Amino acid sequence: xxxxxxxxxxxxxxxxxxxxxxxxxxxxxxxxxxxxxxxxxxxxxxxxxxxxxxxxxxxxxxxxxxxxxxxxxxxxxxxxxxxxxxxxxxxxxxxxxxxxxxxxxxxxxxxxxxxxxxxxxxxxxxxxxxxxxxxxxxxxxxxxxxxxxxxxxxxxxxxxxxxxxxxxxxxxxxxxxxxxxxxxxxxxxxxxxxxxxxxxxxxxxxxxxxxxxxxxxxxxxxxxxxxxxxxxxxxxxxxxxxxxxxxx
Amino acid sequence: xxxxxxxxxxxxxxxxxxxxxxxxxxxxxxxxxxxxxxxxxxxxxxxxxxxxxxxxxxxxxxxxxxxxxxxxxxxxxxxxxxxxxxxxxxxxxxxxxxxxxxxxxxxxxxxxxxxxxxxxxxxxxxxxxxxxxxxxxxxxxxxxxxxxxxxxxxxxxxxxxxxxxxxxxxxxxxxxxxxxxxxxxxxxxxxxxxxxxxxxxxxxxxxxxxxxxxxxxxxxxxxxxxxxxxxxxxxxxxxxxxxxxxxxxxxxxxxxxxxxxxxxxxxxxxxxxxxxxxxxxxxxxxxxxxxxxxxxxxxxxxxxxxxxxxxxxxxxxxxxxxxxxxxxxxxxxxxxxxxxxxxxxxxxxxxxxxxxxxxxxxxxxxxxxxxxxxxxxxxxxxxxxxxxxxxxxxxxxxxxxxxxxxxxxxxxxxxxxxxxxxxxxxxxxxxxxxxxxxxxxxxxxxxxxxxxxxxxxxxxxxxxxxxxxxxxxxxxxxxxxxxxxxxxxxxxxxxxxxxxxxxxxxxxxxxxxxxxxxxxxxxxxxxxxxxxxxxxxxxxxxxxxxxxxxxxxxxxxxxxxxxxxxxxxxxxxxxxxxxxxxxxxxxxxxxxxxxxxxxxxxxxxxxxxxxxxxxxxxxxxxxxxxxxxxxxxxxxxxxxxxxxxxxxxxxxxxxxxxxxxx
Numbered sequence: 067x068x069x070x071x072x073x074x075x076x077x078x079x080x081x082x083x084x085x086x087x088x089x090x091x092x093x094x095x096x097x098x099x100x101x102x103x104x105x106x107x108x109x110x111x112x113x114x115x116x117x118x119x120x121x122x123x124x125x126x127x128x129x130x131x132x133x134x135x136x137x138x139x140x141x142x143x144x145x146x147x148x149x150x151x152x153x154x155x156x157x158x159x160x161x162x163x164x165x166x167x168x169x170x171x172x173x174x175x176x177x178x179x180x181x182x183x184x185x186x187x188x189x190x191x192x193x194x195x196x197x198x199x200x201x202x203x204x205x206x207x208x209x210x211x212x213x214x215x216x217x218x219x220x221x222x223x224x225x226x227x228x229x230x231x232x233x234x235x236x237x238x239x240x241x242x243x244x245x246x247x248x249x250x251x252x253x254x255x256x257x258x259x260x261x262x263x264x265x266x267x268x269x270x271x272x273x274x275x276x277x278x279x280x281x282x283x284x285x286x287x288x289x290x291x292x293x294x295x296x297x298x299x300x301x302x303x304x305x306x307x308x309x310x311x312x313x314x
Numbered sequence: 315x316x317x318x319x320x321x322x323x324x325x326x327x328x329x330x331x332x333x334x335x336x337x338x339x340x341x342x343x344x345x346x347x348x349x350x351x352x353x354x355x356x357x358x359x360x361x362x363x364x365x366x367x368x369x370x371x372x373x374x375x376x377x378x379x380x381x382x383x384x385x386x387x388x389x390x391x392x393x394x395x396x397x398x399x400x401x402x403x404x405x406x407x408x409x410x411x412x413x414x415x416x417x418x419x420x421x422x423x424x425x426x427x428x429x430x431x432x433x434x435x436x437x438x439x440x441x442x443x444x445x446x447x448x449x450x451x452x453x454x455x456x457x458x459x460x461x462x463x464x465x466x467x468x469x470x471x472x473x474x475x476x477x478x479x480x481x482x483x484x485x486x487x488x489x490x491x492x493x494x495x496x497x498x499x500x501x502x503x504x505x506x507x508x509x510x511x512x513x514x515x516x517x518x519x520x521x522x523x524x525x526x527x528x529x530x531x532x533x534x535x536x537x538x539x540x541x542x543x544x545x546x547x548x549x550x551x552x553x554x555x556x557x558x559x560x561x562x563x564x565x566x567x568x569x570x571x572x573x574x575x576x577x578x579x580x581x582x583x584x585x586x587x588x589x590x591x592x593x594x595x596x597x598x599x600x601x602x603x604x605x606x607x608x609x610x611x612x613x614x615x616x617x618x619x620x621x622x623x624x625x626x627x628x629x630x631x632x633x634x635x636x637x638x639x640x641x642x643x644x645x646x647x648x649x650x651x652x653x654x655x656x657x658x659x660x661x662x663x664x665x666x667x668x669x670x671x672x673x674x675x676x677x678x679x680x681x682x683x684x685x686x687x688x689x690x691x692x693x694x695x696x697x698x699x700x701x702x703x704x705x706x707x708x709x710x711x712x713x714x715x716x717x718x719x720x721x722x723x724x725x726x727x728x729x730x731x732x733x734x735x736x737x738x739x740x741x742x743x744x745x746x747x748x749x750x751x752x753x754x755x756x757x758x759x760x761x762x763x764x765x766x767x768x769x770x771x772x773x774x775x776x777x778x779x780x781x782x783x784x785x786x787x788x789x790x791x792x793x794x795x796x797x798x799x800x801x802x803x804x805x806x807x808x809x810x811x812x813x814x815x816x817x818x819x820x821x822x823x824x825x826x827x828x829x830x831x832x833x834x835x836x837x838x839x840x841x842x843x844x845x846x847x848x849x850x851x852x853x854x855x856x857x858x859x860x861x862x863x864x865x866x867x868x869x870x871x872x873x874x875x876x877x878x879x880x881x882x883x884x885x886x887x888x889x890x891x892x893x894x895x896x897x898x899x900x901x902x903x904x905x906x907x908x909x910x911x912x913x914x915x916x917x918x919x920x921x922x923x924x925x926x927x928x929x930x931x932x933x934x935x936x937x938x939x940x941x942x943x944x945x946x947x948x949x950x951x952x953x954x955x956x957x958x959x960x961x962x963x964x965x966x967x968x969x970x971x972x973x974x975x976x
Contacts, residue, residue, distance in 0.1 A: 086323075086342055089331075089337045090337045091575070094574055100626070101627065102626060104627075105626035130336065168342070
């Protein structure tokens, strides 16, 4: 920690992870960012001690193989190295070229001092699930059945033991997207707290015959004064275009 | 014939979520290329026959990848052995082996070129060729099939896999790949017609450093080899390895690949020299890569600086067979460490650490290590290789006990708490006293450490010795599995009760098969094939290694493990690799073997007269050392007294090293 009392500059970065790169793991992505920031020669703050690490904090892990149109990362910069406006303005141009194909910076904001960490702040995520295994009517029926259920009990492993959980309260939104968006595409808003409801668990609960051949996280939401707010909202064009990219 | 435009990615993608670590198969690394294929370009698929994690860092493969892609008439992509889960998917879904760069069908390349760094990967080579849809036996391939090639240290005796290889590149590949490309370009232009395969292979056999196994015939006399002869008068009787004279002319890799997922040696690697003159008699790498060719210190500095900036790595390894011997080591290390202050330089965003993968055993080396490893002093590794001075004279690893203790004491006193020591057992004329000397040394190191810290740890790692071709020990009969087990047992008993001393050992059964492949001949082809056909892949991996597969395949082919592995060879025996030359005179090696048995050491020839091993004189080049002054550290930690004359068998006058005052 710094002893001077000055406030270090923190940036919150929103980025996409799509295509082949989705097969990298959460740890891989952390390493990719560390190296990209070094290559961009950005004045990233480092921890002290025997093994200094760049001060980066990542949001909720994205499972290997899932894509995302809204991943987040907080970057601490060295005190006084850059002013906030300059850092925000130049960050994408400096860092984006250093990222591999499929990882794209979407937005950068300065982070107010004392902000919650991403892990604390994000309460729900919206997912697009491209499903196979049932025809479109079957998918609609499974969604209706799930929404009508009072409780959906699944068995999960917790600390090495099987535990029964009702996942129904974790399903905050569920709809089949209209035809044209692609057959069997479901949009779901799932809770991240107190435990994350994973898309694979939802698919299993919808119908054992279903299989998600593509999973895309499209939004991460926080609560502010009782209202849902996206961590960093994008202009409408930017959010719509990627939806259109979801393959039929 | 394989379809050229098959989109393997589309076929592969739906299955990747079901396999372990799918990032191994996606490519996209920093430095990865997407070369444009064209009918007039020769396409190479450079394949490492083990997992991506093991194969990606291979520097030889990366060097050739760049050199080939810089040519107008070649393209190169990369491939690695798919893990067993993906192999199952590929076979079930009838998807061929593919390149990770553009996900192209391996069978659509002109050359499948393998890097062979370990004998136990031989069956993986067959598996990759088969997954590419290519017949595993060279004789069954047709004009439309790729040529299957190999290079790397194991190819100095490629005979056990001669049946499966169309051609072999011996030694440094930097220049040879271009010459091969030119021959193959003509072949392609000629339409790869019926019968042209044999013709192009014959042409390749005329290139220096290229060995075409099918152009040679082996005559046997009972179990012994009578003669190995070329089939045609225009094919050389002996194939000489390739040697590049000036490492400074080849500053590769320029764009080292930076993987997206975890691999071994995940750091910037800069090769500081090639070759070694220490003359350790067990060490094949040191013998076959002679002469020493240093990279100019300024070029090393530039490659480190530019490499760190380009890759974003925070660690750089200065690689060679003995990096503390690099004549520019102090200056280079100082440059990296000093350029490590707080500034906006990317190299300074956090600390850059330097690693010397092959530490010399002396206090000087520890001093260098202390200079670069200011923080996090956890472990240092040394390789005394044998437990007694007698044994170390036999293997010519001339480290005195004082050198080791000086190094270890220096390490513990400067804050390191763990020391790892590498040893070999099963060495020529090794007695139980020699074997037990390993534990004595390790125990003394523990005692030294306890003076500085109560919680020191000494780890002694023991490997069974495998005699290798082109070393003075190529005539030595390897220890049997029971004998190696017995020696490991002696060591375990002796080490028992010392909590600070940890002993680990390599599986003697794997050592047996390494020995079989290391000095085997062409009659082992059916054995390798049978083991592969019965699922014996990934034999490097202890969970997959299966000695029973090898034993039964040997028995079925009427061959004896004992004859191949444990038998001492006579001076006049024709060795399976006698038609190959690593530049070393056979009589030099034999003399060195006799010296070993007489317990006579042979000091480093860089600062003593020449022994005429053949490596320099044969190529008309001298040791290329960047500085005329012997590196700091006095005796080099070898116990070598540079001022006393040593009984050298042959004394030729050598030119002074480059840059020396005349």
